[in-house]
Amino acid sequence: MKNKKRIFRIIVLMATIVSLFFVPWIILKAILTPLPDTVQAQVHKAINYKLDGIIVYVDQAGKPPAFYAAGYNNRENKVPADPHTLFKIASISKLYIATAVAKLVNKQTLDLDKTLAAYLPEFAERIENADKITLRMLVQHRSGIPNYTDHPDYPWDHPFKNNSDTYQLVLDMPADFEPDEKYSYSNSNYLLLGEIMDKTLGYSHHDYIRNEILKPLELTHTYSLLSEVSLVDVMSGYFVGYEPDIKGNDFIQPGGSMVATAQDVGVFLRALNDGSLLNDDEQAIYSAIYEYGHTGLLPGYSSIARYHKDIDAVVVQFVNTSGGKTWSITEVIYKKILKILRKKLKSEKEGGGN
Template sequence: MKKKHLIRILRIVMPSAALICTVVFVPWMLLRAWLAPLPDSVQEQLNNAIGYGLDGIIVYVDQAEKEPALYSAGWKNRADQIPADPHALFKIASISKLYIAVATAQLVHDKRLNLDQTLADYLPEFAERIEHADQITLRMMVQHRSGIPNYTDHPDYPWTNPYKSTQETYQLVLDQPADFQPNEKYSYSNTNYLLIGEILDRTLGYSHHQYIKNEILAPLELNNTYSLLSEVELDKVMSGYYVGYEPDIKGNDFIQPGGSMVATAEDVGIFLRALNDGSLLNEDEQAIYSSIYSYHHTGLLPGYQSIAKYHKDIDTVVIQFVNTSGGDKWTLSEIIYNRILKILKTTENS
């Protein structure tokens, strides 16, 4: 019954009374969080955030010419009342796409990949099963301009028991009509990175996860970043909670490329700083990367919300992890993040 209950919540099927409560009461809580007097410190802001229904929060701040700082509040594990640990591992979800985009740029630079070759060229078995496969280029997939449907939007995607193989995931999009003509517009689709992961594996002759470890993580000494949840001890991972569903859901294992990675806030911050300051890629690789993908990202999985951004105006990287999702919690997370930025800018100018 519990899994069926969570499925109903994730599909946002709720009684009309609950919907009325959401419409009437949630905006006021968000408004209160937004309008509250700005605290003097990041830590105080995190403490206040817990009062708005977040279970736990971790923030990493790397300001130029200052030692990086870690902050946390709330629970790492709500049931056992284990306080939030700023060094805990966290499912970073779609932030994983930054690492895949970097690997793609490196392989394009090495002439092992070509951004203008098509999906049909790289994965011929999909030529007749993904519409416009002969027109969709690698560049379009990296940039979410392919028109390939997003598998996580499919009503049958099993959020409570995620697929254990990419082949199962493909079945949700094969033989389906395209959302739009290739390169017609931008539309975020996790399927793009599912396919890019496959392309990387075939090009390399081994797992792109190993390539990322060797060529991206190792040079930066990111020893607390992993490709898959199965690579880590589960008790080192921050628990995840979904609004209206009591159990801890950190055991849900999402293995699809572009959403599978697990890391500490500090490791993500170090990676993001290196990506933005040019120390991760050489000049030519950086030019390729700049032409294909973003320098920041967010992540969202049931129980896990993350924001990873570099703010050029204050030369600061801010990573935020929140282990509560559903309802209004994404909007609340963004409000808290923006308030942290205001605090940093205020203290910088004081």
């Protein structure tokens, strides 16, 4: 028995040593650095890991919203990060589209079991399995349609100005798998959902989201497209190894196009999770088709927005640096912020709130 325990310890030690060689030092440093006492201290420490700027918004029940920032909004001009600035929220946009789908399904404007071929017959012969792929599968990333952003010809440095150009990267391409066979995240699904909503509504789904989601929540700092705002009001974006500010790159595709402040995202997320945005029938539909939090990633921008039930808190984190090891670092920072919030809440409960 003693020999077995000794062998086990040796195996664990060897595994630890091997992992040190494969985990980049900067990530390991972020993980092993002692946890500070406050969120603001952790936000300041984030800049030590080659992040240009970071914004954090915390909405915890029973407390006023808290805003944190460190680093630069604009690196070249050394403009400090502002927690109230606009940010490209990338795929967090998918939460708004999924919410719109739930509302339209409830109104019987859309049908979760209707096929892609039925909604967009012009693609019936050009997207494999279009007659089997349902609206539900598109929302849930279970369609098997290839992800257009994985295509080697996707122009990250000069984004398409028309969605019709984006379609060319997936039309006539073989499916990744049979419909509903498995889950595989694909931006193509939400590109098609935007097209379906536009065609079914007879007007832009952006207008629907604005009228049915943003206005009721009084989200006056949330926009469907970068072109709706002045670039001066948008946080700069940087990619590791590339010096210029790339915030001018305009990604118009549905499911990745929105711009908002951290607070607006937080208010939306709180309403989506606490049931104040959707009625009971809409909430039941939403719960069956999509998730309640999301991450986002575009060149120069990474974001995490989630609700954490155990501490009844919405935590939104924006970082204006991408590439290299930055995504892993942002995840580590986010997890550390949650640890601080949990530790503080536990301390308050043990101290009777004092």
